[in-house]
Amino acid sequence: xxxxxxxxxxxxxxxxxxxxxxxxxxxxxxxxxxxxxxxxxxxxxxxxxxxxxxxxxxxxxxxxxxxxxxxxxxxxxxxxxxxxxxxxxxxxxxxxxxxxxxxxxxxxxx
Amino acid sequence: xxxxxxxxxxxxxxxxxxxxxxxxxxxxxxxxxxxxxxxxxxxxxxxxxxxxxxxxxxxxxxxxxxxxxxxxxxxxxxxxxxxxxxxxxxxxxxxxxxxxxxxxxxxxxxxxxxxxxxxxxxxxxxxxxxxxxxxxxxxxxxxxxxxxxxxxxxxxxxxxxxxxxxxxxxxxxxxxxxxxxxxxxxxxxxxxxxxxxxxxxxxxxxxxxxxxxxxxxxxxxxxxxxxxxxxxxxxxxxxxxxxxxxxxxxxxxxxxxxxxxxxxxxxxxxxxxxxxxxxxxxxxxxxxxxxxxxxxxxxxxxxxxxxxxxxxxxxxxxxxxxxxxxxxxxxxxxxxxxxxxxxxxxxxxxx
Numbered sequence: 001x002x003x004x005x006x007x008x009x010x011x012x013x014x015x016x017x018x019x020x021x022x023x024x025x026x027x028x029x030x031x032x033x034x035x036x037x038x039x040x041x042x043x044x045x046x047x048x049x050x051x052x053x054x055x056x057x058x059x060x061x062x063x064x065x066x067x068x069x070x071x072x073x074x075x076x077x078x079x080x081x082x083x084x085x086x087x088x089x090x091x092x093x094x095x096x097x098x099x100x101x102x103x104x105x106x107x108x109x110x
Numbered sequence: 111x112x113x114x115x116x117x118x119x120x121x122x123x124x125x126x127x128x129x130x131x132x133x134x135x136x137x138x139x140x141x142x143x144x145x146x147x148x149x150x151x152x153x154x155x156x157x158x159x160x161x162x163x164x165x166x167x168x169x170x171x172x173x174x175x176x177x178x179x180x181x182x183x184x185x186x187x188x189x190x191x192x193x194x195x196x197x198x199x200x201x202x203x204x205x206x207x208x209x210x211x212x213x214x215x216x217x218x219x220x221x222x223x224x225x226x227x228x229x230x231x232x233x234x235x236x237x238x239x240x241x242x243x244x245x246x247x248x249x250x251x252x253x254x255x256x257x258x259x260x261x262x263x264x265x266x267x268x269x270x271x272x273x274x275x276x277x278x279x280x281x282x283x284x285x286x287x288x289x290x291x292x293x294x295x296x297x298x299x300x301x302x303x304x305x306x307x308x309x310x311x312x313x314x315x316x317x318x319x320x321x322x323x324x325x326x327x328x329x330x331x332x333x334x335x336x337x338x339x340x341x342x343x344x345x346x347x348x349x350x351x352x353x354x355x356x357x358x359x360x361x362x363x364x365x366x367x368x369x370x371x372x373x374x375x376x377x378x379x380x381x382x383x384x385x386x387x388x389x390x391x392x393x394x395x396x397x398x399x400x401x402x403x404x405x406x407x408x409x410x411x412x413x414x415x416x417x418x419x420x421x422x423x424x425x426x427x428x429x430x431x432x433x434x435x436x437x438x439x440x441x442x443x444x445x446x447x448x449x450x451x452x453x454x455x456x457x458x459x460x461x
Contacts, residue, residue: 011377043331070320072327073335075277 010060043072050079051086111174111286114361116185121364124415130363131443136377143445150385154438155394157407160431162210162396164456165190165198166412167218167227169401172251175272175285177319177362179413182216189220194403195227197426203234205431211235212396212456214243214409219255232265241268243456246296247289259303268313269305270352270456271297274321276339284321297346306348314347317458319354323371325378325451326353329459352458355379357410357447379446387453390460393439403427407439409456410447416440 017024035045046068053061069079114122121127135142147153168189171182202208211231218224219242231240242262249258262269273293274284281290297314300306306314316336320326333351340346356362358375366372393407397418403426406412420437423430453460 041331042328043335067324070322071324073275073318073332075275075280077277077279 005059007059007063010063013060043069043074046072047074047078047082051082054083055086055090111176111183113174113181113183113185114364115181116183119364121360121367122181124413127359127363127414128442130367130372131358134372134376135443136373136380141380143441143443143449146380146383146446146449147388147441150388152385152388155391155441156438157435158394159207160205160395160397160434161207162212162392162456163198163202163205163208163399164212164214164396164409165399166214166216166401166409167221167224168216170220171216171245172220172248173217173245173286173289175361176365177284177321177356179357179360179362179410180216181360181413186216188401189216190223190401190403192223192226194401194426195223195230197403197429198227198399199230199234201426201429202231202238208235208238210239210241212241212243214456217245217248218242219244219248219258225261228261228265228267239268240265241270243270243272245285246271246273246293249296249299250292256299259300259305262300263303263305263312266312268315269300270315270317272317272319273297273336274319276336276343280321294344294346297340297348298344301345301347306346308347313349315350315352316348317352317354319356323366323369323375323378325355325382326454326459329353329452350458352456353452353454354456354458355447355450355454357444357454359410359444360413376443376446379450382450383446384449384451384453384461387451387461388449390453390455391439391445391448392455392457392460393448396456397434399426405429405434410444411440414442414444416442 014028035042046065049061050065050069053065066079144153147155166180169180169182169186170184170189171186172184174183202211213228215221228240228242231238244258249255271293272285274281278290281293282288300314303312304310305312318326318332318336326332329351332353336351337348340348358366358372363372366375393411396408398406398409398412400406400412405418405424405426406416407418417424418434418437419440420430420433422428423433448454
């Protein structure tokens with residue numbers, strides 16, 4: 001069955017450089033730098049990445065960062081809380097716009 | 111849960127395991143462990159000085175862990191007898207290069223001659239490091255084991271214990287219901303006699319291994335996390351955490367195949383192959399003794415029935431230190447487990 005997403009394609013991520021090498025090289029170097037231990041631990045960064053993966057609904061990222069957070073010693077409870085952070089921000093982003101709706105209601109109703 | 115052997119499972123047969131490791135290896139023969147060692151100039155893999163004398167006192171255990179590479183459990187009856195222990199003592203007495211006797215199982219304490227043997231080793235080599243790989247719950251399994259912490263202390267035995275995580279859910283899913291709570295109780299008993307306490311000189315190390323088809327993270331980070339959580343939540347102290355990669359044999363191999371994770375896991379081990387970890391593999395300074403006295407390069411080879419490649423010296427009864435020093439280590443594709451990422455050994459990360 002053909003689908004748009006194939007888990008095997010995640011392994012080919014590095015191949016994006018075949019069509020544009022210098023940009024891909026810069027991207028992957030940047031990516032590696034971002035995920036290094038810094039002011040945030042590698043573990044904290046991985047949990048943030050897991051949350052964002054869900055906000056972006058990227059199946060490759062979800063596979064990659066579910067594995068990565070487990071490898072970094074996170075447990076299922078911590079991982080699900082990270083997803084809830086993403087969900088809260090996504091939900092909140094919709095809901096906070098209702099203030100615009102409420103403004104408009106005030107503007108055009110008696 | 112029964113052992114694979116008691117279930118008459120096909121993977122209780124080492125030949126069936128080796129066939130999978132060969133036939134289903136990603137990339138086939140051109141990508142096998144030998145080829146990887148050849149590329150970095152490490153083939154044939156030669157031993158260094160023999161320092162660690164690891165003895166498997168038997169496959170009997172009070173637990174049946176899902177990932178156990180020994181396929182140990184209460185239904186396994188193979189244990190080392192006193193005659194074979196005497197042969198071990200002869201080698202320990204005669205070979206100065208041995209600086210560590212590492213006792214494993216099963217639950218080594220279930221061997222009725224365990225205490226006698228530890229006392230004998232301590233008597234003949236007073237300064238030698240003696241390690242017991244204690245599953246913790248054995249201390250509470252029967253009143254006759256309750257004084258093990260005192261026994262370990264008296265004989266200055268270093269305790270190494272598995273604790274896959276600092277929560278019950280993850281620990282119990284791997285090691286059985288109720289194991290986490292009992293492990294914490296046992297750790298407290300060990301702490302009470304001084305184990306894991308700063309400056310006590312009584313060493314208590316923990317082993318972390320992943321509860322699934324993924325690699326362990328950085329040892330130092332996990333150790334810091336374990337120390338913080340175990341102290342804050344349970345008032346438990348320990349010295350060091352060893353991260354150990356699950357080797358694709360026995361029950362873990364059965365899990366990988368059943369869960370359709372085998373190829374992906376092997377690919378992960380292959381892509382994480384680390385030449386520095388390969389140079390530091392434990393089989394180079396270790397000899398592993400089976401419950402029946404046969405000699406192996408490591409405990410994993412022992413479970414795959416891959417005896418040392420030393421025709422004149424494959425059993426304690428024909429121990430020949432020179433022949434063993436001249437041997438090459440027997441390798442196969444399960445060895446990728448020890449060379450992935452930061453490396454893995456019975457003492458944790460190696461690179």
